[in-house]
Amino acid sequence: MDLWLEWARGPLFRIAIAFLILGLVRHVAIAVFEIAWAVRRAGDKNIPYRKLARATLAWLVPAGKLGHRPLYGLTTLAFHVSIVIVPLFLGGHIALWARATDLAWPAIPNLLADVLTVIATAAAVLLVIERIAARGPQMLSRFSDYAFPLLIAVVFGSGFLAMHPALSPVAFRPALLVHALGANLILIFIPFSKLSHVILMPLTHLISEVAWHFPPHAGSEVGLALGKENEPV
Amino acid sequence: MNQRLRIVKSILWALVGVWTVVSVGRFAHGLGPSTGLSNAAPWGLWIAFDVLGGVALAAGGFVLAAVVYIFGIERYRPLVRPAILTAFLGYVAVAVGLVYDLGLPWHIWHPMIYPQDHSVLFEVAMCVMLYLTVLALEFAPVVLEHPLFSHPFFRGVHTLLKKSTIWLVIAGIILSTLHQSSLGSLFLIVPYRLDPLWYTPIIYILFFISAVGLGLATLIMESLASGWLFGHRMRKDLLSRLGLAASVVLGLYVLVRLADLARHGLLARAFDGSWQANLFLFEMGIGFVLPCILLAVPRLRTSLPGLATGSFLVIFGVVLNRFTVSILAFAKPPGVTYFPTWPELAVSLGVVSGATLIFIFFVEHLKVYSEDDHAHPGEPGYIKPWRPSFDPATLHGLTPEWLAGPRRYSLVAIAGASLAVGLLPRGMLTKPEPLRTPVARARTVEAMQVDHGRGKRVEFRLVGSDAGAPAGVKTVPVMLIDGDRNGRIVFFPHDEIAEKLGGDTACAECHHLNLPFDRNTACAACHCDMYEEADIFNHATHIDHLNGNAGCGRCHDDPSRVKSRATATACVQCHADMIAVEPFLDKSQKETMTGLAPGYMNAMHDLCVACHELKVKENPNEYPASFAQCDFCHGESENIDLQRLGPYVALDKDGANGAATPGRNGID
Numbered sequence: 037m038d039l040w041l042e043w044a045r046g047p048l049f050r051i052a053i054a055f056l057i058l059g060l061v062r063h064v065a066i067a068v069f070e071i072a073w074a075v076r077r078a079g080d081k082n083i084p085y086r087k088l089a090r091a092t093l094a095w096l097v098p099a100g101k102l103g104h105r106p107l108y109g110l111t112t113l114a115f116h117v118s119i120v121i122v123p124l125f126l127g128g129h130i131a132l133w134a135r136a137t138d139l140a141w142p143a144i145p146n147l148l149a150d151v152l153t154v155i156a157t158a159a160a161v162l163l164v165i166e167r168i169a170a171r172g173p174q175m176l177s178r179f180s181d182y183a184f185p186l187l188i189a190v191v192f193g194s195g196f197l198a199m200h201p202a203l204s205p206v207a208f209r210p211a212l213l214v215h216a217l218g219a220n221l222i223l224i225f226i227p228f229s230k231l232s233h234v235i236l237m238p239l240t241h242l243i244s245e246v247a248w249h250f251p252p253h254a255g256s257e258v259g260l261a262l263g264k265e266n267e268p269v
Numbered sequence: 270m271n272q273r274l275r276i277v278k279s280i281l282w283a284l285v286g287v288w289t290v291v292s293v294g295r296f297a298h299g300l301g302p303s304t305g306l307s308n309a310a311p312w313g314l315w316i317a318f319d320v321l322g323g324v325a326l327a328a329g330g331f332v333l334a335a336v337v338y339i340f341g342i343e344r345y346r347p348l349v350r351p352a353i354l355t356a357f358l359g360y361v362a363v364a365v366g367l368v369y370d371l372g373l374p375w376h377i378w379h380p381m382i383y384p385q386d387h388s389v390l391f392e393v394a395m396c397v398m399l400y401l402t403v404l405a406l407e408f409a410p411v412v413l414e415h416p417l418f419s420h421p422f423f424r425g426v427h428t429l430l431k432k433s434t435i436w437l438v439i440a441g442i443i444l445s446t447l448h449q450s451s452l453g454s455l456f457l458i459v460p461y462r463l464d465p466l467w468y469t470p471i472i473y474i475l476f477f478i479s480a481v482g483l484g485l486a487t488l489i490m491e492s493l494a495s496g497w498l499f500g501h502r503m504r505k506d507l508l509s510r511l512g513l514a515a516s517v518v519l520g521l522y523v524l525v526r527l528a529d530l531a532r533h534g535l536l537a538r539a540f541d542g543s544w545q546a547n548l549f550l551f552e553m554g555i556g557f558v559l560p561c562i563l564l565a566v567p568r569l570r571t572s573l574p575g576l577a578t579g580s581f582l583v584i585f586g587v588v589l590n591r592f593t594v595s596i597l598a599f600a601k602p603p604g605v606t607y608f609p610t611w612p613e614l615a616v617s618l619g620v621v622s623g624a625t626l627i628f629i630f631f632v633e634h635l636k637v638y639s640e641d642d643h644a645h646p647g648e649p650g651y652i653k654p655w656r657p658s659f660d661p662a663t664l665h666g667l668t669p670e671w672l673a674g675p676r677r678y679s680l681v682a683i684a685g686a687s688l689a690v691g692l693l694p695r696g697m698l699t700k701p702e703p704l705r706t707p708v709a710r711a712r713t714v715e716a717m718q719v720d721h722g723r724g725k726r727v728e729f730r731l732v733g734s735d736a737g738a739p740a741g742v743k744t745v746p747v748m749l750i751d752g753d754r755n756g757r758i759v760f761f762p763h764d765e766i767a768e769k770l771g772g773d774t775a776c777a778e779c780h781h782l783n784l785p786f787d788r789n790t791a792c793a794a795c796h797c798d799m800y801e802e803a804d805i806f807n808h809a810t811h812i813d814h815l816n817g818n819a820g821c822g823r824c825h826d827d828p829s830r831v832k833s834r835a836t837a838t839a840c841v842q843c844h845a846d847m848i849a850v851e852p853f854l855d856k857s858q859k860e861t862m863t864g865l866a867p868g869y870m871n872a873m874h875d876l877c878v879a880c881h882e883l884k885v886k887e888n889p890n891e892y893p894a895s896f897a898q899c900d901f902c903h904g905e906s907e908n909i910d911l912q913r914l915g916p917y918v919a920l921d922k923d924g925a926n927g928a929a930t931p932g933r934n935g936i937d
Contacts, residue, residue: 038809050698051691054290058683066676073669127831136699146829200828201818208818 044216052223059227060235079252118156160189191218271652281622282678286685288619291612294697302696303612310607319366321591328484330356331445338438357404358624396448403441450477464598466549478522485515486583500652501642509570516564556586706799708752708869716747729760752869753799781852795866806864
């Protein structure tokens with residue numbers, strides 16, 4: 037068990053984090069080249085960058101954008117906030133980074149981390165339920181859309197159990213092993229799957245906007261037809 | 270572009286990805302963690318394969334240049350460009366491989382301005398540098414044909430280079446002859462380290478002949494490989510003629526080598542059954558004689574499988590020969606072994622992969638092969654070109670076609686790189702691991718004590734078992750403190766000092782911690798590394814003994830803090846019985862003890878020096894300043910021949926000190 041744990045925290049984690057970082061850099065580099073290529077080919081070059089930036093920022097807090105589905109909007113917001121903050125700012129994680137690289141940064145209090153972990157786990161499960169319940173998203177969903185939230189729930193749940201061995205029905209080391217293996221799996225999957233939106237999200241609006249410019253003014257004409265004049269498509 | 274080429278390039282890019290990461294580790298943390306090399310075995314894979322093998326493999330360039338430009342055999346001209354390119358990239362690979370092997374790679378240019386003109390290596394260095402330049406100039410016209418260089422200036426350079434081809438070729442042949450043979454001359458300096466089956470005063474001639482043979486074989490192999498890869502017509506007639514030439518050269522090599530062995534009366538040695546003899550027979554049989562025969566038989570020589578087998582065996586044989594000369598048959602001191610680590614292998618493979626990718630790049634963008642080399646549909650060797658189609662995994666078809674390559678190859682390269690990051694040996698990735706210096710327990714022997722009076726060092730003379738102490742001289746038991754067994758010993762009259770400190774009640778002054786079921790645990794039990802901190806805490810045992818999950822809170826009592834050694838409660842909270850009540854240690858040390866034992870040397874100094882200084886301060890009349898100075902304990906000790914000492918059998922009074930346990934052997 038200890039050997040497996042060492043392997044999951046050592047070599048496997050190094051592979052995962054290297055693949056994550058290099059993979060995301062690769063995504064950005066390719067996206068930049070592709071967008072530049074697309075802009076060169078676009079029929080009209082009037083791309084509303086400022087409007088796009090504003091729309092992208094607005095989508096960072098999807099609760100507002102998803103006004104017609106308030107529960108979903110809130111769940112996804114809580115989910116995203118928790119899963120970004122806890123892995124990066126948990127004291128235990130920072131201690132591991134410090135041990136390996138001598139780099140350290142301020143941590144959030146453990147109590148806050150506990151609360152956010154519970155929120156993340158619950159929100160992940162809730163997201164899956166809401167996806168099943170709503171007809172529209174259900175039809176659009178693929179296997180990975182269910183698998184990733186559940187995998188994240190497992191990682192956060194096992195992390196919580198590892199943090200609180202006294203409350204845990206599972207022994208400390210198995211809980212930690214599940215946590216580490218699951219987390220590595222997510223890290224490796226990020227550049228391969230739709231999870232790559234962690235870095236590509238700021239570019240997605242730009243990409244679709246540029247695509248609407250291949251025939252000149254196609255995007256604005258569609259907007260006009262839909263009665264959404266002057267909004268990015 | 271065809272599917273075959275795409276797969277090959279993907280594999281090469283993955284190897285380049287691994288190579289990149291390994292290179293960072295190699296140059297960040299030096300040769301130690303990345304290689305299996307040592308001071309006693311300084312030449313390894315990089316020298317044998319990348320340098321010695323690489324130079325020989327690149328010999329095709331000068332051989333073919335001589336054939337076409339000097340001997341004027343024009344029919345080989347179509348092979349000249351790929352041969353020069355292969356040679357150029359081969360020498361670039363040699364230079365790159367050498368940079369990895371050099372301890373101070375940024376000094377690689379030093380031979381140019383700090384020449385050691387008696388050194389063979391100096392000649393090799395200069396020749397390789399010059400020949401690399403010559404090859405670059407020989408190949409430059411091919412690059413300058415590209416439309417990118419249509420400026421009149423480049424046209425002028427192109428014309429100039431074309432005109433000077435013959436001189437470049439002559440220079441190339443001279444330089445090649447010089448250093449191909451000199452790489453063998455290097456080994457003239459080690460007549461006693463190189464096995465006699467390989468060492469010979471004419472080793473440089475053997476190196477040169479085998480390089481020519483290998484160069485011809487590489488030309489065949491390279492033509493076959495690029496034909497397979499790019500879909501070329503195979504010029505079987507040309508290749509089989511080259512095969513015949515290789516066969517003649519190999520035959521000459523075998524003759525010269527056997528004649529030389531016979532002249533030195535060493536032929537019988539090749540059959541004496543030793544592993545060197547068997548290696549010799551294997552090398553000669555598989556690597557030289559067999560391909561010589563294969564390539565001599567017309568029917569085999571004119572078939573592609575026959576040519577491929579023959580030239581592969583030559584390559585295998587000559588590279589094995591270079592390995593044997595520089596590693597296998599090169600005597601190492603007893604106990605020293607060398608086996609390449611995987612990062613060494615990754616560098617060698619990566620250098621070759623990188624060179625191959627550059628070769629492919631040049632072939633794709635320049636006129637390395639002429640148009641009529643390409644096989645047409647229906648001809649043997651023709652490969653259907655690969656047509657892009659929509660591929661949901663890479664989004665290929667939606668995106669510009671020129672990005673399809675970067676998309677695919679960057680993915681495999683980062684996959685290789687990530688794998689390397691995970692698997693790199695520890696010292697290559699982070700700061701190098703400190704060297705461990707295990708500590709051995711102190712031993713006790715009988716010694717004569719010579720007291721020179723107040724403040725002087727008390728000297729001890731060991732009593733040899735053969736001589737014994739002179740009559741009337743008192744001997745005392747004395748501990749030898751030499752944790753790393755390096756022969757420099759501090760004599761420590763344990764019993765006498767214990768007596769001075771208060772007898773049996775004073776043990777805990779120094780023995781500040783007892784391991785479970787132990788009393789007065791010896792220093793080396795916990796301070797088990799000479800210089801480095803040692804971890805004496807067993808987390809797993811504590812989990813088991815404290816009922817698993819329920820017990821975590823016993824040590825990690827504050828849930829708001831990170832669970833780590835630093836935030837856990839001190840050992841003394843639970844183990845008061847294991848830790849002395851009033852040790853001579855700093856009180857704060859006892860309170861913060863969390864299972865890290867300082868290095869043996871520091872532990873000894875902290876305890877002994879602190880006590881000596883205290884004595885000097887408290888009682889300067891009895892203890893002058895010299896009592897607290899280094900040489901009071903670390904004096905010049907006589908050269909002690911511990912082997913002469915018999916076992917120590919004197920009984921300790923309390924029997925408690927492990928170092929003086931009855932019957933304990935005085936010699937470890």
